[in-house]
Amino acid sequence: MINLDDALVSRKEALLKKVNALQIACSFPPKQPMGALRNYRIAVLLAKNFGNLHIITSKKTGEQVQAKNMTIQQVETFDYKNIVRLFKSKSDTPAIPEFKKPSLLWWWAVRLLDTIPFNILVGEGGLAYVWNAYRQASRLIKELQINLVYTSFRPYADVLVSWLLKRKFPHLCWVADFRDPHVDPNRRNVFFPRLQHRINRAIFSKADIVTTVSGGLAKHFRQYHPDIQVVLNGFPEALLQAAGEKSLPNSKFTITYTGSLYYGWQSADVLWKSLAKLINEGKIAPDKIRIVYAGKDQSLWREWMRQYKLENISEIHPYLAHNTSLQLQQRSDLNLMLTWSSSKLSGILTGKLFEYIAVQKPVLAIVQGEKDQEILDIFSDTNAGLCTLNEDAFLEKTENFILELYRNWLRDGHTGWQFKKDQLLQYSAEQQFDLLLEKLEKFFPVAAHSDQNSRVL
Secondary structure, eight states, X not given: OOOHHHHHHHHHHHHHHHOOEEEEOSSOSOSSOHHHHHHHXXXXXXXXXXXXXXXXXXXXXXXXXXXXXXXXXXXOOXXXXXXXXXXXXXOSXXXXXXXXXXHHHHHHHHHXXXXXXXXXXXXXXXXXXXXXXXXXXXXXXXXXXXXXXXXXXXXHHHHXXXXXXXXXXXXXXXXXXXXXXXXXXXXXXXXXXXXXHHHHHHHHTTOSEEEESOHHHHHHHTTTOSOEEEOOOOBOHHHHHHTTSOOOOOSSEEEEEESOOXXXXXXXXXXXXXXXXXXXXXXXXXXXXXXXXXXXXXXXXXXXXXXXXXXXXXXXXXXXXXXXXXXXXXXXXXXXXXXXXXXXXXXXXXXXHHHHXXXXXXXXXXXXXXXXXXXXXXXXXXXXXXXXXXXXXXXXXXXXXXXXXXXXXXXXXSOOOOOOGGGTGGGBHHHHHHHHHHHHHHHSOOOOOSOTTOOOO
């Protein structure tokens, strides 16, 4: 009788011997944005599964990057950030607040920076990064017999580097990941969208494996490649394990939102109206509730609070490190998720959603626009909380949800919300990464085994 554990180990060892991986990542390690965090987590899992990962990234002044099982090489860049620094005073905030962006000039510049060829010339990394990364990667591929290259959009510079490498080294397995759409039909973020689509089809058709963060985005990207593998952002399994640790009750019922706000695309009117009504009717005591925000878009948040007369219960924090934001989520009684959806594009699943699920505090997801079935399915699968549209028709449902949690907290010191714990692990980054490994196993076939259900862990 064949031991299944031994079979799994032998298959993994066989795959390890076949793969020598390289990641092109202009921003590494990530300083804050959730999208870049996905890149980092993928890098950790690539390094863990393949023994060693070579990474080419942009040069960070005065920063020495070290990570286990990762060999990191930095190259020079010149992009729009260098130009902006000439006219901008130093700031601790690595991103510009949404509410302060000049309407016409700003959006024109943003669209230009998202449009080919400008996103290559002066977008993140710039042409200098493309050239330097390409040269360095070519050398590594020859010297170290690299046969797998992984990139994730954005920035487009990473994509172009990998496309050039695939043209020069046809044996490479190119894994192209999308965290965001390059051409967003909702936000209309580029000039000449038809031309951009045509170029994307030419470039991404050369990829061997294409992955993205949701089923909704997968539908969008099938115009570039016929086979799209969904690999959700997920959460580190260690975060799920830490969720079982007990914490002291909050002195006030706490609703928390951490991260960026996208003006015009995210809104929480249904929540603010519900809270204002519950407070005015005396069902929630104003000295027993607080709304916590942590992020760069404080001006927009303050405007929302002023509009609904909730300033007195609002607590605002600056742009925080990721671990500190996680602590806020873990201490919260209700975590808030804001997203948007339309018939043109859905599946905007922020990485924050999965962290909310991991910390196992109830979630209120508010969708601007149309119903997003993918989010509804995740909420149903995990019993994460309430997913609602940002419409007055859902006010009563939202009020009842908040009031139930508040009353439970008032009585017991916690909301008492129960997730479906046996359903959570499938959303871990590790298990989602297994889906990519299965794809790689097809590209780098290992010796077949009589048990067809065995797979790489």
